[in-house]
Each structure stands twice: as structure tokens, then as C-alpha cells.
Amino acid sequence: MRTIDQFTALPDAARGLSIALGNFDGVHKGHVQVIRSAAKAASAKKCDLGVAVFHPHPKQFFMPSSAPSNLQSAAGRARSIQNLGAKVFYQLPFDRAMSLMSDADFAQKVLHEGLGITHVSVGENYRFGRDRVGTATSLQALGQQFGFSVDAVPLAGGEQRYSSTRVREALQAGDCETASSILGRLWSVEGRVEFGQQRGRTIGVPTANLSLAEYIRPRFGVYAAFAQIEGEGPVLPGVVNIGTRPTLEGKEERLEMHLFDFTGDLYGRMLDVSLLHFLRDEKKFDGLDQLKNQIGQDIKKAQKLTHAYLQVDPTGSS
Missing domain, CATH: 3.40.50.620 (HUPs)
Known part of the structure; x- marks a missing residue:
């Protein structure tokens, strides 16, 4: 073209x-x-x-x-x-x-x-x-x-x-289902994986960090999601946090994704992250132990949702 x-x-x-x-x-x-x-x-x-x-x-x-x-x-x-x-x-x-x-x-x-x-x-x-x-x-x-x-x-x-305004409103409400029904696919953010503070590694949950750049800010919180690594095969399921990470005293608005059963190096790679379902709002926890426990619960919910979705759509896109 x-x-x-x-x-x-x-x-x-x-x-x-x-x-x-x-x-x-x-x-x-x-x-x-x-x-x-x-x-x-x-x-x-x-x-x-x-x-x-x-x-x-x-x-x-x-x-x-x-x-x-x-x-x-x-x-x-x-x-x-x-x-x-x-x-x-x-x-x-x-x-x-x-x-x-x-x-x-x-x-x-x-x-x-x-x-x-x-x-x-x-x-x-x-x-x-x-x-x-x-x-x-x-x-x-x-x-x-x-x-x-x-x-x-x-x-x-x-x-x-169908309207772009309705998609924005749905995303800002955390309504991934309405957004995807208008788009005809899951809404996604693409970007190059950047170096973060690597706090996730300290609690056993490494994340790939993306800037939200000029994208609309969906409702801050935790989502079941999929990621497509540029130039590679099938989508990978995971859990995403979008927001400022208040427990870690964060200020910058970012997208952080933890991929299930993935151990490779993603720094500098292009990643396309698709949101499947809103799990919960972002919140500040009393400490890392409480945060780690909640992330464990988030992962279990996201694993169940992404597994069920892939049974219907193996591409993880529509």
C-alpha cells in the first residue's frame, strides 16, 4: 500500500x-x-x-x-x-x-x-x-x-x-466486551518493550513494560489479556496492569504485562497487547506480601478466562 x-x-x-x-x-x-x-x-x-x-x-x-x-x-x-x-x-x-x-x-x-x-x-x-x-x-x-x-x-x-466514541466510552468503563463487539476484535496496545524498575521480578512476577504514548487510557486496573510478539507465532496469554502502580509509589501511566509460562527476553521487542476482560481496579496495598497474594489471585482468574477464550478463538484476536 x-x-x-x-x-x-x-x-x-x-x-x-x-x-x-x-x-x-x-x-x-x-x-x-x-x-x-x-x-x-x-x-x-x-x-x-x-x-x-x-x-x-x-x-x-x-x-x-x-x-x-x-x-x-x-x-x-x-x-x-x-x-x-x-x-x-x-x-x-x-x-x-x-x-x-x-x-x-x-x-x-x-x-x-x-x-x-x-x-x-x-x-x-x-x-x-x-x-x-x-x-x-x-x-x-x-x-x-x-x-x-x-x-x-x-x-x-x-x-x-458503531462509533469510535462508543469504543472510548466502553474502554474507559473497563467494558472490554462492548469495545470488542464494536471493533470486531479485541482492543490492543502495541509498543516496544522498555526497561522498567524490575520490581515484578523481586516478587516472582516479571513484566513487560509498554508506554501508553498517545493511546486512550482505559480504566486503570488489572485485565486478562493476550500478547503477540512481533515476528513470532501464536498469541501468549497473561495478565496486565494499566495505571501508576500505587503500591510501588509509581507516577507514570504504564502498561505492564506478565506472560504465563514465558521465560524469554522481551526487551526492545515489539509487543501487541490485547485486553480480554477487566478483573479489578488498581489499588494501593499495605505491602508487597499483600500485593503478591492479590497478583496470584489475578493470575488464576486470568488463566481461566484466557484458556476458555482460546478454546473458541485460537488466534486470541476476535
């Missing part, structure tokens, strides 16, 4: 595509429906599939201090989009000039003259243009004017509405 960060002076191979347009944070089930709609049009029109997003996210441009945290890393989003068949990934630069474009100007200058699209699929609630005046309905009218077809795709399955 080719990544392009402009919409002018494009090579011929990056023009004339059927595209899906949106933010696609998390690439949830609704996003997949939009991208598949564009893929269907690409097949009918005998052209390649593209996916277009704004970079940075408009909310990050207008309100950088209060913009929502990411559900997925940039690399993770790109992989998800590529896995859905996209040949070109447009990261449209969202700057002051873009923010001032009317909906008609965006359709003409970016979609028609810039990308030269043959088709665009959007979510039925998509808004665009200055002051977000453009809608999926107005885009359909503009498509007729500039010669490209438009599909407005419902972002729902049955009675469930």
Missing part, C-alpha cells in the same frame, strides 16, 4: 480511484463497512481502492489540548486499512487552508481536481467543509456535479451503532 500526504500533483497511479473517506480511528465494524463499500465500487469501476483520512485529525488541529486520544497507532491503522485491500492511503494535510474550504470547494479542489476520484464512500453521518456544513446528502449532489458517485453507508449492525 502506498501512502501519500498531499492531494496535488499526484502520479497517475494515485488518481482515479474509488475511495473511502473518514477518520477511521480504530477501524471498527462501521469503518469496515465504509471501506468495503468503496471496494465494491472499485471492482465495478475496474480501478484501485484508496482510503483517505485527514492528518492531523481536525479535532487535534482545532483543539489540541482536548482532542480525543487514539484507539490505534498510526502504524496499526495503516495495517488494518491495507488488510482491507487498499492500494493507496491518502493522509490529506489538514491545515488552515483546508479548514477554511467550503464543502463545495473540498469536493471540487480535493476530491475532483486533486485526487480525481471515480467514487467515494462515507458514513451516513459524515460531515465536512468549513463549519462542518457538508453532509453525506450534499456530497451526493456535489458528486453528480463533478462526476463521481457517492455511497452513504449506515454505521450500524442490527440495533448496535
Whole structure:
């Protein structure tokens, strides 16, 4: 998949595509429906599939201090989009000039003259243009004017509405099940394993430490989870703590994962950690003995949950 960060002076191979347009944070089930709609049009029109997003996210441009945290890393989003068949990934630069474009100007200058699209699929609630005046309905009218077809795709399955906001709300409540039902997979954090204080080793529970970086902070606490080591085979079950480790006087927000029956060296390796089920809130214990006892109970619960899950889904992903 080719990544392009402009919409002018494009090579011929990056023009004339059927595209899906949106933010696609998390690439949830609704996003997949939009991208598949564009893929269907690409097949009918005998052209390649593209996916277009704004970079940075408009909310990050207008309100950088209060913009929502990411559900997925940039690399993770790109992989998800590529896995859905996209040949070109447009990261449209969202700057002051873009923010001032009317909906008609965006359709003409970016979609028609810039990308030269043959088709665009959007979510039925998509808004665009200055002051977000453009809608999926107005885009359909503009498509007729500039010669490209438009599909407005419902972002729902049955009675469930798919949205990135609902995923964030579920994660912040510790509701992994609702989050995964919208995403179509377990929510995950990927990062490089960093050196920690190695306190876990002193109580017989070594952990792999990941920075939460720009990810949304799920409910602080302990989770049953899985990890995928980059370049290696099946997922590994374990137990995760997300938070500040109050018993150890920690302050930095981190993810720490203890892998069951694993003895290898993970420092510097890329790890993709998927949350299965929330076990309990993070708390401060009176001492290390009390903490060690509670971790033992957490491990037993997590082992039972991960074992049962792998009987249904051996990949540990959906």
C-alpha cells in the first residue's frame, strides 16, 4: 500500500480511484463497512481502492489540548486499512487552508481536481467543509456535479451503532466486551518493550513494560489479556496492569504485562497487547506480601478466562 500526504500533483497511479473517506480511528465494524463499500465500487469501476483520512485529525488541529486520544497507532491503522485491500492511503494535510474550504470547494479542489476520484464512500453521518456544513446528502449532489458517485453507508449492525466514541466510552468503563463487539476484535496496545524498575521480578512476577504514548487510557486496573510478539507465532496469554502502580509509589501511566509460562527476553521487542476482560481496579496495598497474594489471585482468574477464550478463538484476536 502506498501512502501519500498531499492531494496535488499526484502520479497517475494515485488518481482515479474509488475511495473511502473518514477518520477511521480504530477501524471498527462501521469503518469496515465504509471501506468495503468503496471496494465494491472499485471492482465495478475496474480501478484501485484508496482510503483517505485527514492528518492531523481536525479535532487535534482545532483543539489540541482536548482532542480525543487514539484507539490505534498510526502504524496499526495503516495495517488494518491495507488488510482491507487498499492500494493507496491518502493522509490529506489538514491545515488552515483546508479548514477554511467550503464543502463545495473540498469536493471540487480535493476530491475532483486533486485526487480525481471515480467514487467515494462515507458514513451516513459524515460531515465536512468549513463549519462542518457538508453532509453525506450534499456530497451526493456535489458528486453528480463533478462526476463521481457517492455511497452513504449506515454505521450500524442490527440495533448496535458503531462509533469510535462508543469504543472510548466502553474502554474507559473497563467494558472490554462492548469495545470488542464494536471493533470486531479485541482492543490492543502495541509498543516496544522498555526497561522498567524490575520490581515484578523481586516478587516472582516479571513484566513487560509498554508506554501508553498517545493511546486512550482505559480504566486503570488489572485485565486478562493476550500478547503477540512481533515476528513470532501464536498469541501468549497473561495478565496486565494499566495505571501508576500505587503500591510501588509509581507516577507514570504504564502498561505492564506478565506472560504465563514465558521465560524469554522481551526487551526492545515489539509487543501487541490485547485486553480480554477487566478483573479489578488498581489499588494501593499495605505491602508487597499483600500485593503478591492479590497478583496470584489475578493470575488464576486470568488463566481461566484466557484458556476458555482460546478454546473458541485460537488466534486470541476476535
